Amino acid sequence: MLPILNKEFILKKRDSGVHEKTFSFPEKILQFGTGVLLRGLVDYLVDNANRQGIYEGRIVVVKSTEGDTSEFSSQDSLYTTHIKGISQGELVDKVIINAAISRVLQSNANWQEVLQAVHQPALHTIISNTTEVGIQYVPEKVTTGVPSSYPGKLLAVLWERFSYFKGSANTGFVIVPTELVVDNGRLLKDIVVQLAVYNEMPATFVDWIHTDNYFCNSLVDRIVPGKPRNLSEIAIRAGYTDQLWIEAEPYLLWAIEGGEHIREVLSFYKGDDRMLIADSIxxxxxxxxxxxxxxxxxxxxxxxxxxxxxxxxxxxxxxxxxxxxxxxxxxxxxxxxxxxxxxxxxxxxxxxxxxxxxxxxxxxxxxxxxxxxxxxxxxxxxxxxxxxxxxxxxxxxxxxxxxxxxxxxxxxxxxxxxxxxxxxxxxxxxxxxxxxxxxxxxxxxxxxxxxxxxxxxxxxxxxxxxxxxxxxxxxxxxxxxxxxxxxxxxxxxxxxx
CATH class of the missing domain: 1.10.1040.10 (N-(1-d-carboxylethyl)-l-norvaline Dehydrogenase; domain 2)
Structure with a gap:
């Protein structure tokens, strides 16, 4: 019987490329979405930077769709990224074990843990991919129960952060939506502010949203087909089972609008020149x-x-x-x-x-x-x-x-x-x-x-x-x-x- 991809297996597997110290890195990113695009692009870039000693941070992921998170927990949130395709006329076929994710929380079952995650001072980034329809205004109260919409969840998270740190300066987030919508960052901010007004939140909090948080427009481009059909055959060749295995093309682009502060917070961009932070995308x-x-x-x-x-x-x-x-x-x-x-x-x-x-x-x-x-x-x-x-x-x-x-x-x-x-x-x-x-x-x-x-x-x-x-x-x-x-x-x- 083949072993399961998890922390114990990785630490015994000398050629995994994952170092034990990776598991002690602080959580620096809150990510809304467990989909293959985020795992094949954003999480790939974070893992890549960690391997180079550039970032040294991990990702706590929020799963907003129904279903449990056992696939992730049983594998200590480790998964394989198989990069396959053509680059500069040459065939690429490369397997990487990704250790960027620290844990996955289901929003309905683990909402208090999601809120507690933003108490961590090191956590300064929020990333999302909730599909294009995810960035829409839904008038709802966000401080009682679990908000239904992504902007509602984001507002609740921001309110929790603001309340916990008592509105202190430099406690806000760099917020980067990757949904395929033009000016996605600006659109998300407008909806969050509108929703804050609907919730009759204090003006000091709305000011904090404007002055201490950075909503960045971004553009992502990578084809990530996801889980291969012949996973059982692949497992035999790999020597382990991985229910989270994904395939991705060699090409990637993540372009983000921002300046020096954005570069400082998203320092993992230094690990791959295909992640670009520029004045205009x-x-x-x-x-x-x-x-x-x-x-x-x-x-x-x-x-x-x-x-x-x-x-x-x-x-x-x-x-x-x-x-x-x-x-x-x-x-x-x-x-x-x-x-x-x-x-x-x-x-x-x-x-x-x-x-x-x-x-x-x-x-x-x-x-x-x-x-x-x-x-x-x-x-x-x-x-x-x-x-x-x-x-x-x-x-x-x-x-x-x-x-x-x-x-x-x-x-x-x-x-x-x-x-x-x-x-x-x-x-x-x-x-x-x-x-x-x-x-x-x-x-x-x-x-x-x-x-x-x-x-x-x-x-x-x-x-x-x-x-x-x-x-x-x-x-x-x-x-x-x-x-x-x-x-x-x-x-x-x-x-x-």
């Missing part, structure tokens, strides 16, 4: 939105309709790999390179990440809300490209045309729309599906239909028909895709290369 958000998310949105409808199913398959396909490289390096990158200093390096990383053989990122999943994503991610790029070169980006035009074909419904049932890929049916999960269905239903003339769609103000942030030649180019491509078939169209493009 806008360039990092822009390059992720345009290069990674934008190229996905541009390429996926065409790739899916051609018969491919994952991003990795795209990177193994002759035409789609060319499409991804062209749209990333030749069409999107030139439009942001001047405003995003790290965009060129990021573009190379993006292509490596797409080629990761260990991540099966399904194309049909990426098509969720395809038209809204096209508007948010690629419309601005189209405009910038045309303004810079007085020409149209050919691959983005092709991607736009393929999107229109993807959103062409074959049938509608109970408000749901379905498209066809050959003999296979797929669900069109797009809030704008009824709009596109109406355009396809009411127009047999493709140029007229495309012109109408391009000028439809319900769909785009601007009138796309005003971009010189765009509507006509998209209509010509769409007619070819529809009449020839996607596979035949792609084959004709390969012959031109």
């Amino acid at each position: 806008t360039p990092f958000r822009e390059q992720k939105l345009r290069l990674l998310n934008g190229s996905h949105t541009a390429a996926v409808p065409l790739a899916f309709l051609s018969g491919l199913n994952t991003v990795y398959e795209c990177m193994q396909d002759e035409y789609m790999s060319h499409f991804f490289r062209s749209v990333v390096l030749e069409e999107i990158l030139p439009t942001i390179a001047d405003s995003c200093p790290t965009a060129t390096a990021f573009a190379t990383d993006v292509l490596d990440r797409f080629a990761n053989p260990f991540i099966a990122h399904k194309l049909i999943s990426i098509t969720f809300q395809e038209s809204s994503k096209m508007n948010a991610r690629n419309v601005r790029t189209l405009i910038r490209y045309q303004e810079k070169y007085h020409a149209l980006p050919s691959h983005l035009c092709l991607g736009f045309a393929a999107m229109l074909l993807f959103l062409r419904p074959a049938r509608e049932e109970n408000g749901k729309y379905f498209g066809n890929r050959g003999q296979e049916e797929y669900v069109i999960t797009d809030d704008n599906a009824p709009i596109f269905a109406a355009w396809w239903r009411d127009h047999t003339d493709i140029p007229a239909m495309v012109a109408g769609i391009c000028s439809d103000q319900r769909l785009w942030e601007t009138d796309l028909s005003a971009i010189p030649g765009f509507s006509a180019e998209v209509a010509a491509i769409l007619a070819s895709l529809k009449n020839e078939g996607v596979k035949a169209f792609i084959q004709s493009q390969l012959q031109k290369k």
Whole structure:
């Protein structure tokens, strides 16, 4: 029978990389969320810094979802991070045992312990990932019972800290939400202050929130698929069982808005130059939105309709790999390179990440809300490209045309729309599906239909028909895709290369 990954096992395992002194480090971080993103990114960075002797702090984690914490307690909160993928064209396959977490508390069962945790003077950081819907205002009393919302829990924690230290200066927190919301730190602070007013808390406490606490906007980027399917086989190879084992890609980015005080408190950033603390994170958000998310949105409808199913398959396909490289390096990158200093390096990383053989990122999943994503991610790029070169980006035009074909419904049932890929049916999960269905239903003339769609103000942030030649180019491509078939169209493009 294989041993369980825990403190006793680690101290006997000489090659674990975990030192005994790690278990005596003080708790410096309160973390809301046990999910794989935090464990694969934030907790990875803390553990990495501890190994280098930089930080020497641990994390007390709050589990807000239902269920016990026995998986963590039985393993002394140790877990394995398996980093797998492509970095700078080279295969990465590395296993690390993470000892950053000291304990995990369930919010309902252990709420008093959560509050007591902030009595520790060394604890000066709060981190969260409670999903995008977690940062929302819920009017509730926070000093009686366990608040239901994350902002409510955070306010209760701040009140406990303020009360315990009697409002002393320099007792506040650096608070870093990692939820994927623009200006997440500012939004969280606004809600916490609003909730404090709702709870009729003293003005001195609200002033303390403003003057002694730092709510930082942040951006996280790492694919962490989580627990592998073949965990039992992996355990045999590893020589121990670990129910918390997670997989992660080599790439990571954590960009945080802040100055010198933030760097001082989050000193574990020194252990990895991919954790960045800067005056503005806008360039990092822009390059992720345009290069990674934008190229996905541009390429996926065409790739899916051609018969491919994952991003990795795209990177193994002759035409789609060319499409991804062209749209990333030749069409999107030139439009942001001047405003995003790290965009060129990021573009190379993006292509490596797409080629990761260990991540099966399904194309049909990426098509969720395809038209809204096209508007948010690629419309601005189209405009910038045309303004810079007085020409149209050919691959983005092709991607736009393929999107229109993807959103062409074959049938509608109970408000749901379905498209066809050959003999296979797929669900069109797009809030704008009824709009596109109406355009396809009411127009047999493709140029007229495309012109109408391009000028439809319900769909785009601007009138796309005003971009010189765009509507006509998209209509010509769409007619070819529809009449020839996607596979035949792609084959004709390969012959031109």
